[in-house]
Amino acid sequence: MIRKTIPFLIVLSLLIGALSLEARPKKRKRYDCNTQVEKALQYYNERKHYNKVKTILNEVKMHCSGHPIMDTVLYFLGKSFLGSRQSSSARMEFEVLIQDFPKSPFYEEAHFLIGVCSLEEAHIYERDQVETKQAIREFNEFLETFPKSTFADSAKEYRQRCIDKLAKKEFMNARFYEKVDQYEAAITYYKLILENFPHSEYVPECKLGLARNMIKISRFKEANEILDALLADDKNDDIKVRAKLLKNRLEIQDKKVMPKKKQDAAINQQ
Numbered sequence: 001m002i003r004k005t006i007p008f009l010i011v012l013s014l015l016i017g018a019l020s021l022e023a024r025p026k027k028r029k030r031y032d033c034n035t036q037v038e039k040a041l042q043y044y045n046e047r048k049h050y051n052k053v054k055t056i057l058n059e060v061k062m063h064c065s066g067h068p069i070m071d072t073v074l075y076f077l078g079k080s081f082l083g084s085r086q087s088s089s090a091r092m093e094f095e096v097l098i099q100d101f102p103k104s105p106f107y108e109e110a111h112f113l114i115g116v117c118s119l120e121e122a123h124i125y126e127r128d129q130v131e132t133k134q135a136i137r138e139f140n141e142f143l144e145t146f147p148k149s150t151f152a153d154s155a156k157e158y159r160q161r162c163i164d165k166l167a168k169k170e171f172m173n174a175r176f177y178e179k180v181d182q183y184e185a186a187i188t189y190y191k192l193i194l195e196n197f198p199h200s201e202y203v204p205e206c207k208l209g210l211a212r213n214m215i216k217i218s219r220f221k222e223a224n225e226i227l228d229a230l231l232a233d234d235k236n237d238d239i240k241v242r243a244k245l246l247k248n249r250l251e252i253q254d255k256k257v258m259p260k261k262k263q264d265a266a267i268n269q270q
Contacts, residue, residue, distance in 0.1 A: 033064035037072060044076055050084040053077070071097055071104035078113065087120040112151040115139045119158055125169045136162045160199070167193050167200035174209060183213040204230065204239045211246055224250055 040056040043049040057077040064070060078093030094110040094117070101107065118135035139159040143152060174189035190210040193202060207226055214223035227250065230243040 031063045033060055033067045033069055036060050036063075037069055037076075041076065044080060047083070050080040053080040054084075071101040071106055074101070075104075075106040075110065078110070082113065082117065082120070085120070087117040091117040108146055108149055109151060111142050111145065112149070112155055115142055115155065115158065119162060122162070122165070125165050125172070129166055129169060132162045132165050135159075136166075163197055163199065164201050167197040167202045170197075171202045171206065174206070178209065178213060183216045186213045187217075204236055208239065208242055208246065211243075215246065215250055220250055 036056055037060060040053045040060070043052045043056070054077060057073050057080070060073050061070070061077075064073070074093045074097040078090045078097065081087070081090035081093065091114055094114050097104060097110045098107055098114075104110075115135050115138035118131050118138055122129065122131040122135060136159055139155045139162070142149070142155050143159075146152065149155070170189055170193045174186045174193070177183075177185040177189060187210060190206045190213070193200065193206045194210070197203070207230055211223040211226040211230075214220070214226070223246070227243050227247045231240055231247070
């Protein structure tokens with residue numbers, strides 16, 4: 001009886017040991033930050049899988065806090081948000097990057113891209129232009145900080161685009177007042193554009209509008225000076241043709257006024 005029991009106990013102990021081994025939790029595979037980032041960049045380079053890139057890199061952010069690769073994670077995560085037209089989320093990633101990684105190779109470009117985010121967030125010219133003005137400030141700061149940057153030309157181009165949008169808003173206001181025969185108000189807006197946006201693409205049109213409205217309220221001398229300057233300096237042939245037409249109109253107005261001037265002179269002599 002004892003001999004039969006011993007083999008049974010041995011078998012039982014072996015079974016229990018095997019079961020205990022199976023019950024032990026398997027050792028988790030270590031999360032490889034570099035491998036995951038490489039995987040995300042492969043998707044990023046295809047330019048059509050920004051959502052996959054964002055999913056992977058957001059997971060990397062959770063697992064790899066403090067890892068040297070985090071500036072790369074923030075940069076490409078921001079670029080992926082920007083690529084999928086989520087400018088606000090992109091801005092957050094770039095702002096964290098420049099705050100936490102001032103020595104990152106992406107530091108300079110992240111500054112530039114913050115301005116791009118504001119430009120992307122800006123509304124059409126008819127609506128409020130807070131974001132447009134913010135973008136101008138950010139591009140100005142970037143150009144002051146990194147005047148020799150490889151992104152400087154792009155920053156200047158984007159800044160000019162913002163300036164032209166602000167100028168267009170005021171230009172359309174001027175045209176509205178002109179259409180409803182509020183010539184003084186139109187003149188005020190045209191002057192405002194020339195003072196605040198002297199390098200805008202709307203400057204020649206504003207000068208023409210200024211002269212046109214001055215003629216309507218008999219400010220012929222001022223209108224004539226503006227037209228002479230346009231004919232002498234402006235390089236746009238269309239602007240010159242239109243300025244010449246206004247000049248001819250001004251000469252006709254002068255001829256109509258001359259008889260009255262002679263009458264006034266005669267009265268003064270009496």
